[in-house]
Structures are given as C-alpha cells and as structure tokens.
Amino acid sequence: MSWLSTLAHDAEIAVFAAVGQHGLGLTETLGRQRGVRLVSSPRHARVLLVAGEVESAQARALERLHAQIPPPRGTVWWQAPRLFERGETVIGDDPGEAIRRAAGADDPEQRPDVPPHPWRGMGPHGQGGHGMMGGNPYGRPMAMTADDIRDGLTLDAYSARFGPFLPALPPGLVLDLTMQGDVIVSAAAASPPYPQGPEGDAPTLCAARMLRLMGIGPRAAHARGALMALPKGSGMRRRLAAWLRGETVTESPAPPPNALPGREWAEAVLWLASFPPSRLRAVCPEEAA
Structure with missing residues (x-):
C-alpha cells in the first residue's frame, strides 16, 4: 500500500446521520469512534448514515438528504430497513467497515434533477410565480410583513417546515414554524420525535x-x-x-x-x-x- 493510500485509509470520514427510532444511542457511540466524524450538514458529508428505523412516510425526506450530499457519496442503513435502493444494510453494532466501503462508493442520483415545487413561468404573463407576489420560488413562500410580537414593528414573517432530520432538533420531530427573523411567532408539531x-x-x-x-x-x-x-x-x-x-x-x-x-x-x-x-x-x- 502506498503512503498516499495509507493516508486516505486513515482519514476521517465525514458522515451525516439521519437518526431514526432507537438511533440516538447508536449515533452517540459512533461519534466517539476513531475514523468517523459526524457533521451537521449533508453538504459536508461523504456518507449518509440512516441509524434506526425510519417510517416509510419519511422516505422522500431521506431522498432529499441523499441529493444534498455532493457526489461521490455512499449510503449505509444501520439497523434500519432500506427505504430506497442505495447503499449497504448493517444489522450488527458496528457499521465502521460499511461506512468505509460507502466512502469509496458513488451512489447515483436518487431523485430527478427537477425543482420539487415547479414555479418558473407559472404566472399569467410568463413570470415566475402565481400572481404579482411571485408565488413560491424554490418551494418557499415569499415573506409577508406583520407586526413583530415583541415591539410591534412591522417585519417580514415567513413560514417553513423544520425536521425530521435537522440535527438541531430531536430526531423525528417536525415543526411548522412562522418566524420573524430568528424569533418564532407560531409553532405547530406536525409529528413527534421518534421513540428512543x-x-x-x-x-x-x-x-x-x-x-x-x-x-x-x-x-x-x-x-x-x-x-x-x-x-x-x-x-x-x-x-x-x-x-x-x-x-x-x-x-x-x-x-x-x-x-x-x-x-x-x-x-x-x-x-x-x-x-x-x-x-x-x-x-x-x-x-x-
């Protein structure tokens, strides 16, 4: 083995963990292992790790995560049923070797390369959206002004869905939030955290x-x-x-x-x-x- 191959073999592998049911403990243990670095964004990852069972209703959310990992990329299903035909399944307690193999893989695209919410040319005069406000470009509604809940000043308010695999939130929790800047104006729980x-x-x-x-x-x-x-x-x-x-x-x-x-x-x-x-x-x- 050449020195370059040795360095590559010993390098840390950036892993984004999508944590499912009973996956928190697994992920915490993995994060302390040598050779694996858990990252907070799929954009920084080399491998998508699904740790613990994920409901089939969240398959599209996993596909979106997969699409956000820059190629070449790999996928590992750790104690989790496979929800799409990519990657390797691991039943045991140590996914280390599977992660290393996934780091050398090159998964093809799982989702078509089209906008999830078509909006271009949807307006009555060929503009990019419904009506004069521009619709939902890239799936996000345009912010509308409303009184700030703290001081009454008029600020833009926007609504979006957060979760179920956002690292800042408990795994599985899906929140529908309306925000003004970084302040939450209203909140609704669309689905609860996964059981751990x-x-x-x-x-x-x-x-x-x-x-x-x-x-x-x-x-x-x-x-x-x-x-x-x-x-x-x-x-x-x-x-x-x-x-x-x-x-x-x-x-x-x-x-x-x-x-x-x-x-x-x-x-x-x-x-x-x-x-x-x-x-x-x-x-x-x-x-x-």
Whole structure:
C-alpha cells in the first residue's frame, strides 16, 4: 500500500446521520469512534448514515438528504430497513467497515434533477410565480410583513417546515414554524420525535446533545460559568446540571405550540434539547391537527 493510500485509509470520514427510532444511542457511540466524524450538514458529508428505523412516510425526506450530499457519496442503513435502493444494510453494532466501503462508493442520483415545487413561468404573463407576489420560488413562500410580537414593528414573517432530520432538533420531530427573523411567532408539531427507549433518556446522552448545541466540550461543561450560557429562568440550567451529575430528569415540557412562540431559534432548540426524548414525545401529537 502506498503512503498516499495509507493516508486516505486513515482519514476521517465525514458522515451525516439521519437518526431514526432507537438511533440516538447508536449515533452517540459512533461519534466517539476513531475514523468517523459526524457533521451537521449533508453538504459536508461523504456518507449518509440512516441509524434506526425510519417510517416509510419519511422516505422522500431521506431522498432529499441523499441529493444534498455532493457526489461521490455512499449510503449505509444501520439497523434500519432500506427505504430506497442505495447503499449497504448493517444489522450488527458496528457499521465502521460499511461506512468505509460507502466512502469509496458513488451512489447515483436518487431523485430527478427537477425543482420539487415547479414555479418558473407559472404566472399569467410568463413570470415566475402565481400572481404579482411571485408565488413560491424554490418551494418557499415569499415573506409577508406583520407586526413583530415583541415591539410591534412591522417585519417580514415567513413560514417553513423544520425536521425530521435537522440535527438541531430531536430526531423525528417536525415543526411548522412562522418566524420573524430568528424569533418564532407560531409553532405547530406536525409529528413527534421518534421513540428512543430508556437509553435515549440516559443523562450522559442528554447532556452530550445539549453541550453540542451550545458548542461546549464535555470537559468545559464543568468549568465555572459554563451553565451561565443558558437563558436564566427557563429551567435549562437546572436540567443540564442534573444530567452532568448523572441524575435523571423527570420534568415534562409544555407542548411546543405553547412554549416556542416568542423564543429565538437558538433558545428554542436548546429548550427542546433540555428535556428527555420520551417526555418531549409524550406532549407532541402523533399527527398535525
């Protein structure tokens, strides 16, 4: 083996994990393995890893993730039924070798190279959208002005769906949000987080997720003042401190439609992460009303 091949073999593989049912613990364990680097965007990944069972209704969401990974790319289904004909399935506890093989693969496109929401030339005079406001370019409605919920100033408000594989949110959670800048104006839970079992509520796992969102390493978490980075009066400091001591948190959150409006995005994702997955799942409806 040449020195260049040796370097390539030992290099870290960038992996984007789409976490399904009972996949949180698997992914946390994988993230500590040498040779694998979990990334927060499919744009930075080489391999799409589906960890844990994902409902067939989310197959299109997985296909969109696959399309966002720059080629060449590979796919691994880890303890997850295959939802499209790409990649290798792993039943055991260690997907390392399959990930390395996927890093040398070159999956073809799974979805056609066309806009998911056609809009060009849809207007009555050949312009790019319905009516004078331009429709939904690239699937996003144009923002419309409304009074800011904090100070009454008129700001653009836009609505979008977030999840189910957004790393900042609990796996499986789908939120329909209306936002003004980074402030949430209204929220609806379209689907609950995936069940993770008792292991998903483990203090070490819950603390690791919050610390990752805060950009703080495990050692720095015990430094003086680390918890001060969390908003005061939200209970987040108390819950994270309990997890860092190895204690179980039994608090239940208010439903997201009641708790998220008025919060900034960064605070909202930390608030969601400050509750055990099972407790958050219990207050989210199975389907949007």
